[in-house]
Amino acid sequence: MFxxxxxxxxxxxxxxxxxxxxxxxxxISFLVATILLxxxxxxxxxxxxxxxxxxxTHTMALGWGTMIILGASHQLVPVLIEGRLYSNRLAYFSFVxxxxxxxxxxxxxxxxxxxxxxxxxxxxxxxxxxxYLSNLVVSMVKSKKENVHAVFVFTAALWLLLTTLIxxxxxxxxxxxxxxxxxxxxxxxxxxxxxxxxxxxxxxGVGSRLIPxxxxxxxxxxxxxxxxxxxxxxxxxxxxxxxxxxxxxxxYFIPVTSILIALFLFGYYCYCSFKQRIRxxxxxxxxxxxxxxxxxxxxxxxLITIIGGMLFQKxxxxxxxxxxxxxxxxxxxxxxxxxxxxTLPFIxxxxxxxxxxxxxxxxxxxxxxxxxxFGVMWVVYLAGFVLFIIGIYLADTWLPKLATLFLLLxxxxxxxxxIKMLLHKSAIP
Amino acid sequence: MNVITNNNIKCTxxxxxxxxxxDPEIGLNVVDLGLIxxxxxxxxxxxxxxxxxxxxxxxxxGESITGAVRRVLENTFAGMELQLELTFNPPWSxxxxxxxxxxxxxx
Numbered sequence: 001m002f003x004x005x006x007x008x009x010x011x012x013x014x015x016x017x018x019x020x021x022x023x024x025x026x027x028i029s030f031l032v033a034t035i036l037l038x039x040x041x042x043x044x045x046x047x048x049x050x051x052x053x054x055x056x057t058h059t060m061a062l063g064w065g066t067m068i069i070l071g072a073s074h075q076l077v078p079v080l081i082e083g084r085l086y087s088n089r090l091a092y093f094s095f096v097x098x099x100x101x102x103x104x105x106x107x108x109x110x111x112x113x114x115x116x117x118x119x120x121x122x123x124x125x126x127x128x129x130x131x132y133l134s135n136l137v138v139s140m141v142k143s144k145k146e147n148v149h150a151v152f153v154f155t156a157a158l159w160l161l162l163t164t165l166i167x168x169x170x171x172x173x174x175x176x177x178x179x180x181x182x183x184x185x186x187x188x189x190x191x192x193x194x195x196x197x198x199x200x201x202x203x204x205g206v207g208s209r210l211i212p213x214x215x216x217x218x219x220x221x222x223x224x225x226x227x228x229x230x231x232x233x234x235x236x237x238x239x240x241x242x243x244x245x246x247x248x249x250x251x252y253f254i255p256v257t258s259i260l261i262a263l264f265l266f267g268y269y270c271y272c273s274f275k276q277r278i279r280x281x282x283x284x285x286x287x288x289x290x291x292x293x294x295x296x297x298x299x300x301x302x303l304i305t306i307i308g309g310m311l312f313q314k315x316x317x318x319x320x321x322x323x324x325x326x327x328x329x330x331x332x333x334x335x336x337x338x339x340x341x342x343t344l345p346f347i348x349x350x351x352x353x354x355x356x357x358x359x360x361x362x363x364x365x366x367x368x369x370x371x372x373x374f375g376v377m378w379v380v381y382l383a384g385f386v387l388f389i390i391g392i393y394l395a396d397t398w399l400p401k402l403a404t405l406f407l408l409l410x411x412x413x414x415x416x417x418x419i420k421m422l423l424h425k426s427a428i429p
Numbered sequence: 430m431n432v433i434t435n436n437n438i439k440c441t442x443x444x445x446x447x448x449x450x451x452d453p454e455i456g457l458n459v460v461d462l463g464l465i466x467x468x469x470x471x472x473x474x475x476x477x478x479x480x481x482x483x484x485x486x487x488x489x490x491g492e493s494i495t496g497a498v499r500r501v502l503e504n505t506f507a508g509m510e511l512q513l514e515l516t517f518n519p520p521w522s523x524x525x526x527x528x529x530x531x532x533x534x535x536x
Contacts, residue, residue: 013489079487213485216455216534218523278523279455279534349453350493358450358497365453 014075014084016351018091020422022071023344025099026336027418029063034408036110041400044325044392047317049184053324055110060328061194062102062125066160068336069202070094070132072343073153076206077136081150083143090135098128105171114174122168129164133157148225152205155233159197166190189243195327196236196259200296203335204228204266207293211270214286214342215277224269231262249310256303263296283366288338288378295331299323321392329407330385337381337414341366341374348421353428360428368424369417377417381410433467439506440468443477446505450497453490457533459498463525466516470509477502480514482521491515 033056040052077085085091101124108118136157140150167190170183179186208225211217235258242251270293274282282290302323309319345365353362384406391399434440447465448458459465459481467480479498483491495513502511526534 013492075489079489082487209487213487214454216484216523278526281534281536346454346489350490353453354493355496357453357493358500362451362453364456 013350014078014091015088016347018085018088018095019071019075019347020351021095021099022067022074023340023347023418024422025095026064026068026071027415029059029067029102030333030336031408031411031415033059033064034404034411038401038404038408041391041404042397044321044388044400045318045395045397049187051109051112053321055106057324057328058102058109059106060332062098063106065199065328065332065336067098067102068340069199070098070128072206072339073132073136073202075343075347076210077139077153080147080153080206080209081140081143082145082147083139086135086138086142090131094128094131094135097124097131101125101128108171114171118171119168119175122164122171126161126164126168129157129161133161148222148229149205149209152201152208152225152229155229156198156202156205159193159201159236163190163194163198166193189240191324192239193236195299196232196239199332200259201229201232204232204262207289208266208269210339210342211286211289212273215273215282216279217273217277219269219273219276221269221272224265228262228265228269231258231265235259235262249307252307252310253304256300256307260300263300267293267297283342284371284374284378285338285342285366288334289342292331292335292338295326295334299327299331302326318393318395322389325388325392329388333381333385337378337410340414340418341369344418344421345369348424352424352426356426356428363427368421370420373413373417377410377413380406380413384408384410432465434469436470439470442505443468443502446501447498450494450501452484452494455484455534457526457530459494461527461530461533462521463527463530464494464521465498475509477506477509477511478514479511480516482516484521486517486520 036052036056036059040056043050043052043056046053074085074091101121103121104117105121105125108114108121136154140146140154143150166186169179170186170190173179173183173186204225212219235255238258239252239255242248242255270290274290302319306319306323345368348368349362349365356362384403387403387406388400390396391403432440432444444460444465447460450459451457452459452462452464455462462484464483465479465481467478469478470476471478479502481495481498483494488494495515499511499513503509
């Protein structure tokens with residue numbers, strides 16, 4: 001009647017001890033980034049290659065975005081590869097190495113000390129990423145199962161390693177000339193491999209698994225995901241070749257178009273998942289996550305405008321700053337704000353109630369944080385985000401300061417809810 | 430919600446207590462979700478055989494849900510040993526959700 005398998009079918013969850021430090025570190029980094037922003041808002045009215053801007057960008061990209069994604073990724077590896085994470089020790093090493101490296105690098109940028117702090121910071125970050133990649137590869141090999149989501153994550157990790165290796169070279173290039181051009185020249189290469197290769201690929205790989213899962217959707221389309229995967233990677237490879245060998249600005253529309261099509265197709269994938277959902281009611285966290293998918297289009301529009309301006313030999317510095325801000329404080333932050341409150345409650349719930357389920361009434365995972373504070377955080381964040389963009393573009397001095405206060409408040413509220421979850425005690429004796 | 434059984438009375442009791450096992454993400458119990466495929470009772474050897482599934486093979490709450498099913502049934506049928514088999518063949522589909530479950534999800 002039924003083909004009965006054994007309980008090896010169950011996903012083997014990664015220990016919460018591995019995952020939670022990444023979440024906590026990321027939450028603190030978000031707070032630190034908004035504090036740095038508060039003291040450096042004037043940097044956003046100057047050229048984008050500015051020590052303070054670099055420090056804030058790397059706090060957001062590494063401390064906030066990458067650390068939380070690494071944490072969630074360690075948790076989700078079993079779900080994605082249908083096997084268990086190979087080593088918790090490697091995951092701990094990855095955390096410690098990145099946790100020490102990121103502040104060193106940020107310190108180096110903020111005070112523009114590109115000597116040992118920045119160099120050792122970059123080395124430690126590379127060690128963390130290499131360890132993460134090794135852990136992922138061995139986990140995948142041992143699982144012996146292959147699926148499109150796992151390939152997305154693996155490829156994203158490869159791009160991340162390339163990003164951090166280029167980053168290390170750029171840092172070293174400040175003190176010893178090791179590259180043909182100055183570090184500023186390679187900044188677009190470093191930034192876009194990180195944003196497209198790491199963040200975008202990973203978000204689509206993981207999102208395409210989690211969004212239908214959380215919506216309890218009947219929709220599935222592996223062929224479409226493979227097509228999206230090909231479009232993004234081809235686009236990124238074309239961009240790298242163009243950047244290094246054919247820096248004719250008009251050609252950049254080719255990779256941008258390829259990635260834009262991929263984004264629209266992923267939007268279509270999410271839309272189909274949403275339309276074919278079994279559960280009609282969609283919670284706030286999912287709404288925000290779906291909104292962040294739509295927000296991916298905003299940086300692409302800005303990028304097209306920037307390239308358009310470059311055709312006329314005019315780099316619009318405020319627009320470049322808005323573009324960077326929209327990527328890190330917009331798309332990536334909104335996605336994390338949504339997904340944190342979708343994934344972390346489950347991790348904590350599993351930690352506290354895993355052995356108590358069925359013994360009494362347990363709270364739902366969504367009850368582990370305050371939904372009121374979550375709602376206020378979202379409104380305050382959105383206000384800060386919009387005001388800051390207007391402030392940068394108008395080269396205004398007080399508007400970005402006011403906006404940063406909103407963002408700082410959003411970070412405080414986010415931390416409050418995260419810590420509330422981390423400190424949750426069992427409701428069942 | 431068709432559950433195969435060799436003992437209708439005990440199966441009814443089992444399904445009643447399994448209504449206390451809720452999928453924490455969906456908020457719906459495993460019976461109305463249609464996760465339970467078969468419950469057989471072996472009185473001679475004091476064993477209960479449960480065949481069930483999950484909404485997705487990659488459900489991160491899988492261990493919690495199967496653990497809760499085990500605890501609830503072993504508490505209810507004291508002295509009987511539970512053998513739980515997890516299957517994804519046939520996979521779970523939304524057609525297995527009960528009318529009550531459908532109403533809950535359509536809210």
